[in-house]
Structures are given as C-alpha cells and as structure tokens.
Amino acid sequence: MSTPLSFVGTAPHSPWATYLSQVDRVVPYIGHLAKWVETLKRPKRALIVDVPIEMDDGSVRHFEGYRVQHNLSRGPGKGGIRFHPDVTLEEVMALSAWMTVKTAAVGLPFGGAKGGIRVDPSQLSIKELERMTRRYTSEIGLIIGPQRDIPAPDVNTNAQVMAWMMDTYSMNIGSTATGVVTGKPIHLGGSLGRVKATGRGVFVTGREAARRIGLSLQGARVAVQGLGNVGSTAAELFVAAGCKVVAMQDHTGTRVNPKGFDLDKLRAVQSAGGGVAAHPDGEAVDAESFWDVDCDILIPAALEGQIDAARANRIQARMVLEGANGPTLPEGDDVLRERGVLVVPDVICNAGGVTVSYFEWVQDFSSFFWTEDEINARLDKIMIDALAQIWNTADRHQITLRTATFAVACERILMSRQERGLYP
Incomplete structure (x- = not known):
C-alpha cells in the first residue's frame, strides 16, 4: 500500500x-x-x-x-x-x-x-x-x-x-450569497442559537452520558480547560443543571476553588479584557496542576494534543467531555480506557456547532428563520439520537465511544463513496 x-x-x-x-x-x-x-x-x-x-x-x-x-x-x-x-x-x-x-x-x-x-x-x-x-x-x-x-x-x-x-x-x-459561510451576524442571515451551539452540544452529550453511567449532575464537580465560547457556555449550562466548576484554565493561568467559581465574576473579568488569572476567587496554581484536580467531569475545550499518557494517568474525573478538537492523544485514550474513565469524543461531543451551522445554511436557502427555542430543540434531538446510536454501537462491539463514533461515521462516509463509485 x-x-x-x-x-x-x-x-x-x-x-x-x-x-x-x-x-x-x-x-x-x-x-x-x-x-x-x-x-x-x-x-x-x-x-x-x-x-x-x-x-x-x-x-x-x-x-x-x-x-x-x-x-x-x-x-x-x-x-x-x-x-x-x-x-x-x-x-x-x-x-x-x-x-x-x-x-x-x-x-x-x-x-x-x-x-x-x-x-x-x-x-x-x-x-x-x-x-x-x-x-x-x-x-x-x-x-x-x-x-x-x-x-x-x-x-x-x-x-x-x-x-x-x-x-x-x-x-x-x-450577487449576494449568504449561504457561503455560517456563523454570520443575525441580520446577514445568521442563525439564532449559533454562538452557544458548540458549548450546548458539549452539555447535552455530557448530560446524556452522565445519566447512562449513573453520575448525578447535582453537586457534580467540573473542571474546564479553555474558557472561550465553548468552555464558558458548557460551564454555564452545567452550573445551571446543579454542578459546580471547581477548576478553570486558560492562556492567562489556572485557578482552583473546591467551593465552585462564580461564573458571573468570570464574565465580568473577561469583559474587562482579563482571563482566569484575574478571577478574584479560588487559588492560583501552576498549569500542570490542572490535571490533578479532583473532579467528576473534565472538559478540555482549548486546543488539540492536551491529554497524553502521563496526564491521562493523573486525571481524577469519571468522564472527559472533549469540547476541543483532538485534545486526547491515542496513548492518552488507551490509558483512560484502562482506568475506566469515559471519554465522550470531540467528533460527537462538540458537534453542536456544525449542527446549528447546518440549520443556518438551510435557513439561508429558504429565507425562513426559526426561533431560538426551535433551534435548541432540534439541536438537542439530533445530539441525543446520535449519541444513542453511538452508545449502542460501543456496547455491541465492546469498544470506546470514540471508535464507535468513527465506526458509525465511517460506515456512512464509505457507503456514500462506494455507491457513488469512481469517476471516470
């Protein structure tokens, strides 16, 4: 080959x-x-x-x-x-x-x-x-x-x-082609619900995964790496569901607070041009200490390649929700599987953004726009149904959710490739 x-x-x-x-x-x-x-x-x-x-x-x-x-x-x-x-x-x-x-x-x-x-x-x-x-x-x-x-x-x-x-x-x-991009301003054909869609998808898949493994969200401790649009939205939704954010990390620093952070204060700090390091609560720790935090849910929502084998051995969470693309290296995946830590992979966990981008694209073609409640309801259904099929595939083959997601997706992609044939 x-x-x-x-x-x-x-x-x-x-x-x-x-x-x-x-x-x-x-x-x-x-x-x-x-x-x-x-x-x-x-x-x-x-x-x-x-x-x-x-x-x-x-x-x-x-x-x-x-x-x-x-x-x-x-x-x-x-x-x-x-x-x-x-x-x-x-x-x-x-x-x-x-x-x-x-x-x-x-x-x-x-x-x-x-x-x-x-x-x-x-x-x-x-x-x-x-x-x-x-x-x-x-x-x-x-x-x-x-x-x-x-x-x-x-x-x-x-x-x-x-x-x-x-x-x-x-x-x-x-000629005006609103459908050439998504994530546009609302008055140029953008969709309601798009800004928070990726973070909402992280929350919805995390909520469903927690239910399936018997993890109550009431009082659950969450650690978030990356407090941009995805991480902050997911954090807010988990807090609204009864969780508390006990650790936060971004490019400015890392802070830990076992009592839980006030996210309103974080928003105020960010509006002033600051980051996690400027949050008034909790304790400042070094960046590597983030991976030792005692928590139930870990959300890497920054850049790729964050969780290698060494860090995977230190993670205390029961569940990792990949808000970022490619945050876990294959050897880190293996360690987490061996330790019984559930990983909800990026290719399903953070798919909320592209799903609402699809809604925006469809709305642009029809010039008919949905309410934010309609957007969120459609998003939730797609994410829940997709995770259910992936979970069933994982159970049937006794494989990780990542491999199951790839199995479901690759079957669809390669079936399309086969049915279309090769040209010429």
Whole structure:
C-alpha cells in the first residue's frame, strides 16, 4: 500500500498522526467497506495560498493561508477558519478530517473541510484584519461556495470575519450569497442559537452520558480547560443543571476553588479584557496542576494534543467531555480506557456547532428563520439520537465511544463513496 509523499515523516504526536491512528482502529468494525478506507487517509484537496496585504504603515506583509477539503462524498465541505500563529497545513488536514467524521456522525449532509491563516490576529489593526480576511477569501474563492464548501468561525474568528468573507465572495460573483459561510451576524442571515451551539452540544452529550453511567449532575464537580465560547457556555449550562466548576484554565493561568467559581465574576473579568488569572476567587496554581484536580467531569475545550499518557494517568474525573478538537492523544485514550474513565469524543461531543451551522445554511436557502427555542430543540434531538446510536454501537462491539463514533461515521462516509463509485 503506497503512502502519500507529503505524509511521510509525520510526527508521532501530530494532529494528522492522531487522526490516522483513529482511522486504523476503526477498520475491524466496518466490514466490507474497509476496502475504501484509504479514502479517509487522503484529503481530497489541499490549497495553500499567499495572502499579501498592505499594512497601516504602508509596508506589505505576506501571510500563508490554507483551505483543505478532506472528503466530499456526503455533500459540500463544512468547517471553520482559524487565525493563529501555530496554524500548519498538517493541523488543518487533521481538523478537516475530523469534520468529515463529525458531520457524518450526526447525520448532516456535509463533508469535511477546514481552513486557516498562520497569523497572530492580536497584532493586526481592525482594518488590517479586514484586508487579510478579504484577500484570503478571494484566494480560496476558487473552491468555496454555498454548494461546494461552507466556512465558519473557529479559533480567533467570529461573526464579523464571516461577514467580511460573505461580502467578499458575494462581490466576486456579483450577487449576494449568504449561504457561503455560517456563523454570520443575525441580520446577514445568521442563525439564532449559533454562538452557544458548540458549548450546548458539549452539555447535552455530557448530560446524556452522565445519566447512562449513573453520575448525578447535582453537586457534580467540573473542571474546564479553555474558557472561550465553548468552555464558558458548557460551564454555564452545567452550573445551571446543579454542578459546580471547581477548576478553570486558560492562556492567562489556572485557578482552583473546591467551593465552585462564580461564573458571573468570570464574565465580568473577561469583559474587562482579563482571563482566569484575574478571577478574584479560588487559588492560583501552576498549569500542570490542572490535571490533578479532583473532579467528576473534565472538559478540555482549548486546543488539540492536551491529554497524553502521563496526564491521562493523573486525571481524577469519571468522564472527559472533549469540547476541543483532538485534545486526547491515542496513548492518552488507551490509558483512560484502562482506568475506566469515559471519554465522550470531540467528533460527537462538540458537534453542536456544525449542527446549528447546518440549520443556518438551510435557513439561508429558504429565507425562513426559526426561533431560538426551535433551534435548541432540534439541536438537542439530533445530539441525543446520535449519541444513542453511538452508545449502542460501543456496547455491541465492546469498544470506546470514540471508535464507535468513527465506526458509525465511517460506515456512512464509505457507503456514500462506494455507491457513488469512481469517476471516470
């Protein structure tokens, strides 16, 4: 079996290597469709673009951008755009592949895609950020579109960035195309419930998993890594359900409070431009101590590659809810399984965002919009039903929820691949 040249030498702990390991583990559970598994190990299309912009001081800088379409067998590509100094092609490849699995796991008619620019957006003015976004959109306009590939917000991007992308694409084609991106401002065709959708999905899947393992949420202790949109929304919903957040970590620091944190104070601190380190309650501890916190539920909602074997051995939680993409390395997964810690994997746990993105896309095509209560009810049903099927698959094969999610998703993806056939 040949190996694509560009993948030779992949680092053992890279996001792409993690994804490939996850695919290998699912092969025994997909029967005759294993014939097509190499389809999942190669992105369909990877675009690297130069993004030159004129800075406010008159100088010209060049940034490197990417858009990867991993698999389009089930529909147009779907996946976010991140602006971060550590963005690499390999990372974007892995994120696009996880989107392929994620959309299939919850039954959405999408494939997987992802994009990004290697940049620290905090170092750009608002006008520089706009010029960079618009130039990047023009460069990837070759392969995106409402029926081709639909970007969305991700790390360091938001509704304003999506508005610039939609406007740029629309100007280039000569007509308004609201469906080219999701996560837009409400008055430009965005959907109610989109901002909190990913965090809500983490909560809904966590609530259902807790019920199945007999963990009462009343008084349950929660530790959250990453207090951005996903982590903070999930934390708020768990607190509303009777839990208490006993540990928090973000890029500013780590704090522990066995009595539980007041999340209103956290919101006030964040509104003032601060982070966890500025929270007035609890005790400040070093970053590594976060993994030793005595808790019931751990929510890694930051970046990928956080839980290796060593950290997995220290985790005290009964359940890990993956709010981030790819936070657990394969060896960490193995340790958690051996220790009896339930992991609800990213490809189902944080699928709430892409699910409501699908709702937004559908609403844009019909120009008919739902209420937030309707959005949340539809989201909850899709997440609960998807988790139930995955749980049944895990029980039937005696495998982890991650492998079961991949089994359910990969069967759908590869069946589509088989039925569509090869062209020409």
